[in-house]
Amino acid sequence: MFETITDLGALRARIAEWKRAGLRVGFVPTMGNLHAGHYSLVALARQHADRVVASVFVNPTQFGPNEDFARYPRTPEADAAGLAAAGCDLLWLPSVETMYPYGAGGAVRMHVPGVTDTLEGAHRPGHFDGVATVVTRLFHQVQPDVAAFGRKDYQQLAVIRYLVRDLAFPIELLAGETVREPDGLAMSSRNQYLSAEERARAVEIHRTLLAMREGIRCGWPREQVEAEAAQRLLETGFDPDYAVVRRPDLTEPDDAEPGPRVALIAARLGRTRLIDNLEFERPTPP
């Protein structure tokens, strides 16, 4: 039976009861305003666990001072109903005081080095410290055996992988595929900020990623592919933060080097900042 828990002691008691019964606990951390992408992570966790916990917590420490913390959509009732229907067993809904007993300003903070220096880390200073800080807390609270994160937040997934390995969390990480709207736009809680006209244009992010993949596969120089992608985004009304092709570890590949690649875009459309990525293979040149 689905339940919502807001008290840390009650959460710990329920998890301990499950573990005593030998059950494997799956976890899906979220900031709420849930959509099909989140529910697919619940389904993924379900495949690897006997009980699934999802958390909803809009984490203040991962938002910059000029970002959308205050207007981030909060829909706890709809989230609870959706999670119950998706086969989740428990919604963990902590308050800010439970998450940060000394306040966000007094919190012990995590910093993941290296992978956070670039892309989102460079454009959103402190963002990944906030993510690593809250995910560490959530892992301590929920003590899952397995946790699911979406591939749409590509760099976040790399940060969490580093965190889990470096802090030796006994947690298996699962990466869920990006869920897209029929026109290709990656699902995101931030899509709802878009006006109808912006929403129609937002698909250009996915189209640009496909064009970047095509360019690299055809052997065009990476810098040319990136410059054309940025130009295409500018021409369709975006203000791009980056449009780049990287190795899976986010380092810059050489042009002729075959192997796995990821194209990543972050761009603003009006007041909304969208991110997306596409993983592919750069074939061996003939």
Ligand code: PAF
């Ligand atoms: O991906 C998100 O929704 C958030 O960054 C996360 C992992 C729940 C941490 O607040």
